[in-house]
Amino acid sequence: MSALDTPAGLDVPRHHAFSRFCRAFAKRPAGLAGLGLLVAFGVLALAAPLFIGDDQLNVIKVDGPQLSPPVDGYPLGTDQAGRSVLLLVIWGARESLSIGLIATALTVVLGSTVGLLAGHYQGWIGKILMHVTDWFIALPSLPLAISLSAVLGQGAASITIAIAVTSWTATARLVRAQTLSVEARPFIERAKVLGAGNTQIMIRHVLPNVMPLILVSSTLTVASAILSEATLTFLGLGDPTSVTWGSMLQAAFLGGAVTAGAWWYLMPPGIAILIVVLGFTLVGRAVEHVLNPRMVGR
Amino acid sequence: MSSLTTAGPAKAKGQGVRRSDLLPYLGSKLVAALVSFMVTLVIGFVIFSLMPADPVRTLTRGRPTSEAQLVQVRLQLGLDDPIWQRFLTFVGNTLKGELGYSWQFQQSVSSLVLDRLGPTLLLMGTAAALSIALGLWLGIRSGWRHGSLFDRIASSSSLMLWSVPTFWLGMILLIAFSVGIGPIPSLLPAGGMSDPSLPQEGWAHIVDVAKHLVLPCLTMVLVVFAQYVTVMRSSIIDEMGSPYLLTARAKGLTDDAVRRRHAVPNALLPSVTMIFMHLGILVSGAITVESVYSWPGLGYLTYEALRIPDLPLLQGTFIVFSASVIIMNLLADVVYRFLDPRVRAQ
Numbered sequence: 001m002s003a004l005d006t007p008a009g010l011d012v013p014r015h016h017a018f019s020r021f022c023r024a025f026a027k028r029p030a031g032l033a034g035l036g037l038l039v040a041f042g043v044l045a046l047a048a049p050l051f052i053g054d055d056q057l058n059v060i061k062v063d064g065p066q067l068s069p070p071v072d073g074y075p076l077g078t079d080q081a082g083r084s085v086l087l088l089v090i091w092g093a094r095e096s097l098s099i100g101l102i103a104t105a106l107t108v109v110l111g112s113t114v115g116l117l118a119g120h121y122q123g124w125i126g127k128i129l130m131h132v133t134d135w136f137i138a139l140p141s142l143p144l145a146i147s148l149s150a151v152l153g154q155g156a157a158s159i160t161i162a163i164a165v166t167s168w169t170a171t172a173r174l175v176r177a178q179t180l181s182v183e184a185r186p187f188i189e190r191a192k193v194l195g196a197g198n199t200q201i202m203i204r205h206v207l208p209n210v211m212p213l214i215l216v217s218s219t220l221t222v223a224s225a226i227l228s229e230a231t232l233t234f235l236g237l238g239d240p241t242s243v244t245w246g247s248m249l250q251a252a253f254l255g256g257a258v259t260a261g262a263w264w265y266l267m268p269p270g271i272a273i274l275i276v277v278l279g280f281t282l283v284g285r286a287v288e289h290v291l292n293p294r295m296v297g298r
Numbered sequence: 299m300s301s302l303t304t305a306g307p308a309k310a311k312g313q314g315v316r317r318s319d320l321l322p323y324l325g326s327k328l329v330a331a332l333v334s335f336m337v338t339l340v341i342g343f344v345i346f347s348l349m350p351a352d353p354v355r356t357l358t359r360g361r362p363t364s365e366a367q368l369v370q371v372r373l374q375l376g377l378d379d380p381i382w383q384r385f386l387t388f389v390g391n392t393l394k395g396e397l398g399y400s401w402q403f404q405q406s407v408s409s410l411v412l413d414r415l416g417p418t419l420l421l422m423g424t425a426a427a428l429s430i431a432l433g434l435w436l437g438i439r440s441g442w443r444h445g446s447l448f449d450r451i452a453s454s455s456s457l458m459l460w461s462v463p464t465f466w467l468g469m470i471l472l473i474a475f476s477v478g479i480g481p482i483p484s485l486l487p488a489g490g491m492s493d494p495s496l497p498q499e500g501w502a503h504i505v506d507v508a509k510h511l512v513l514p515c516l517t518m519v520l521v522v523f524a525q526y527v528t529v530m531r532s533s534i535i536d537e538m539g540s541p542y543l544l545t546a547r548a549k550g551l552t553d554d555a556v557r558r559r560h561a562v563p564n565a566l567l568p569s570v571t572m573i574f575m576h577l578g579i580l581v582s583g584a585i586t587v588e589s590v591y592s593w594p595g596l597g598y599l600t601y602e603a604l605r606i607p608d609l610p611l612l613q614g615t616f617i618v619f620s621a622s623v624i625i626m627n628l629l630a631d632v633v634y635r636f637l638d639p640r641v642r643a644q
Contacts, residue, residue, distance in 0.1 A: 135337045138627060142582035143619040144341070146600065150607045151349045223461070230463045231586055236604055249466060253590070258469050259488070261477045270466035277461035 024290040031286020037279035045093040056087050069264050077264035080255045089268045095244040100226035106164035108218045111171025119179025120202050133172050141166040149237045163228045182209045219284030223277045230273050245269040331628040338620040346613040398610035407614035418595030422584050425518035433526025441534030456524035468517040468590035489592035514591045518583045529572045533565040574630030581619050
């Protein structure tokens with residue numbers, strides 16, 4: 001009897017809270033628009049291998065006109081090698097989005113760990129961790145990211161690491177503040193009295209309460225991670241063989257597309273970055289508004 | 299901020315008390331800045347001296363070298379010394395202003411940095427002044443009437459501009475105003491800081507540099523001002539509910555006077571601090587903008603160093619950028635101390 005009651009008793013309020021959240025989110029048109037843009041881009045990126053093959057991406061195999069403005073069959077024009085800019089932008093979404101998401105995951109894991117530890121161990125460990133965080137905040141992020149990925153060598157992995165190392169501080173501060181407020185609640189004291197250790201308190205009791213906040217802030221982190229990826233790739237730190245929005249812009253810049261006035265080659269990747277970053281920002285802000293009623297009017 | 303206001307015991311107000319409080323305050327900030335700088339040096343040392351697998355191999359790349367020569371180079375660079383000794387040498391050299399020797403330019407890094415400092419300061423200074431003025435003005439206007447059409451246009455356009463990669467905006471402006479599309483003729487020069495065919499001094503040179511400055515500066519302003527709009531707007535909204543504004547209105551002041559004389563001075567404080575704290579954004583902007591426009595500053599130097607990659611040069615620019623941000627933060631703390639009447643009164 002009681003075994004049947006407990007899961008239902010736990011599930012129903014959570015389910016209610018979730019549907020209430022969804023209804024509140026649905027009332028924010030900007031957030032919905034952002035979500036729609038992201039879903040559209042996600043579907044395109046996932047479905048890309050169905051209609052784009054090596055024939056359209058390999059510079060040796062393509063047969064289009066070189067650096068041509070939009071014409072029949074090439075709705076967004078072509079690059080220097082004769083590849084369709086439209087197909088390149090769709091293909092670029094795959095790598096750009098995945099680097100953005102992986103870098104965010106790394107950032108969140110790093111930042112939450114530091115924040116959780118600094119909030120839980122309030123003695124010298126917490127102090128040292130917060131000092132380290134402050135030092136990293138003071139460092140200018142782009143020069144640090146550039147230096148790191150230059151030393152680690154070109155490629156997606158080094159860019160991902162560089163982004164994570166330069167952007168974990170915001171998450172760490174947020175998680176620490178939230179950890180402090182959760183740890184002040186009576187149920188933590190109860191858990192301690194019942195004999196819960198440090199690890200158990202942090203993972204079983206504090207983390208679930210901090211999680212929603214972490215997820216919200218990570219939506220905004222994705223936006224800046226995608227921008228950083230594009231910037232670092234443009235500066236020449238990316239994998240030279242892969243197609244991302246940043247590498248398209250780098251190829252266009254180095255190949256003289258600017259001097260040639262090839263706006264059709266430059267516009268699509270930039271607008272794609274704009275849309276995706278805007279999408280993540282809008283969704284992040286909408287969720288923030290829903291969770292924090294004090295933000296009304298911002 | 300609130301920690302600052304409670305920093306000193308609230309003694310009697312007066313010049314003497316304020317002065318005696320000021321020195322320990324400045325001292326502690328100075329020590330914190332020095333510690334930050336040391337940490338920067340540690341990070342720089344870890345990245346550039348410990349992480350690269352074999353600097354000698356990179357240095358002698360493509361040249362036939364004997365084993366004895368390799369050993370000689372290792373000895374010269376001090377690579378066989380213990381780590382702590384290498385670190386101390388590195389710190390000592392940096393403090394003496396010796397930042398190493400660029401592989402690419404065959405010149406000392408310090409002299410390269412000094413050469414490029416002026417153009418970067420010119421670009422960053424102009425862009426910072428313009429974007430702070432524009433950002434604060436727009437932020438005040440849209441925060442005061444939040445929800446209005448003006449606010450919605452200002453907020454959404456700053457959100458859009460924040461979402462755009464700086465270097466991309468630079469290239470688009472370059473095409474639009476320098477190369478020219480269709481009916482638009484080429485209006486402005488494409489890159490560099492001056493036209494070498496013109497005399498390098500006098501009035502003509504100043505006009506020439508100004509012309510070259512327009513596009514890079516515009517790009518940086520467009521990307522950076524958005525941040526300031528957001529900060530200023532939300533601190534104005536924070537002040538909106540304050541009772542002292544109600545008092546000011548009850549005195550019969552006009553809406554304009556309430557905003558200008560009462561709301562703005564109070565809202566300005568947190569914004570000014572935020573602006574100083576986020577100067578790193580300007581540094582990032584300088585690197586990408588200078589790369590697109592070949593503006594001969596520190597950012598373009600970083601870009602040139604990256605292409606090799608010329609590690610001593612990269613290390614030099616990293617240290618210089620970090621040091622400048624630390625100095626600006628220190629200045630922000632000092633300026634804040636003088637700006638905030640609550641801190642000053644203590």
